[in-house]
């Protein structure tokens with residue numbers, strides 16, 4: 001069983017919000033739709049729910065086309081940023097609402113509500129007034145309510161974004177555990193990488209109505225398929241590099257090229273011998289090293305227990321170097337590249353100059369569910 005989207009399009013008048021998305025979410029998987037504001041992720045989710053009409057493509061569950069079915073017939077659960085709880089019902093009344101509507105007998109309903117409250121960490125909260133709950137507790141009630149009718153697929157749209165950062169981080173881990181314990185198949189919209197990486201089995205990166213890459217979090221982080229995906233994940237600046245002898249050679253040091261998938265005879269990162277590629281610097285890619293390159297320091301800040309120095313690289317680009325703890329900023333430091341913190345991506349501009357063709361499938365590597 002799986003949720004399958006093929007060529008899904010959503011339009012608002014003449015504007016295209018979703019431009020042909022194909023994805024497969026196997027039963028029990030949580031797929032995050034991650035992308036910047038306005039990239040179309042909510043529109044895609046709403047189209048799957050049946051809240052927006054499909055301008056093209058199909059939505060299938062277990063091979064059955066549900067595109068013509070109204071929202072309530074699809075058997076999909078919904079959870080939004082603001083849980084939209086019923087203020088005049090208590091916690092149990094909220095969680096059991098869908099079950100009552102479906103005619104589930106009172107005793108069975110009470111048992112299911114109790115089990116769900118236990119699952120979301122709110123055992124004993126059944127007769128509490130929802131207005132007396134904290135924001136995080138309210139979202140847990142909303143989650144329990146969405147899970148109560150055992151939806152075939154749970155669709156979550158930024159369910160944690162109204163909460164403050166530490167609560168969001170905490171609840172993201174809980175949400176992952178709860179969804180796994182319930183065996184829920186889910187589509188999870190967020191613009192926050194950390195949240196997507198915490199909650200999801202796989203992450204689909206969207207931009208301008210399209211999916212750019214679908215992969216499991218560690219793979220996405222270590223092998224973004226393009227500069228655009230890498231930039232969105234927070235890599236940068238990008239150093240031009242030439243591939244020689246199995247390494248990408250930059251002004252700051254070498255990055256060994258690991259194994260990557262081969263498509264049409266070419267490496268998907270474009271790093272064939274002699275090719276020009278880009279090395280994207282992650283937040284931990286530039287480190288102090290007495291044997292490294294001498295660079296100018298232009299600023300300093302403390303962050304999460306360590307010092308970050310703003311430095312000017314030999315090619316003039318600005319980057320951040322990790323420096324343990326320092327009392328005050330030195331004028332110059334020596335730095336090197338830590339390859340573990342960097343990624344290699346194709347240099348699109350160099351390829352266009354050379355008239356190369358990007359090998360088919362390069363942008364859509366991933367296990368199953370890769371879009372076209």
Ligand SMILES: Nc1ncnc2c1ncn2[C@@H]1O[C@H](COP(=O)(O)OP(=O)(O)OP(=O)(O)O)[C@@H](O)[C@H]1O
Nearest residue numbers: 012015017035036037038039040041042043044191
């Ligand atoms: N009801 C609507 N009518 C017209 N345009 C819309 C409507 N809803 C969304 N759009 C437009 O469609 C595009 C995609 O919007 P969507 O809300 O799907 O993006 P998003 O990635 O979820 O963004 P955000 O994270 O800001 O919610 C945007 O350009 C948006 O302005």
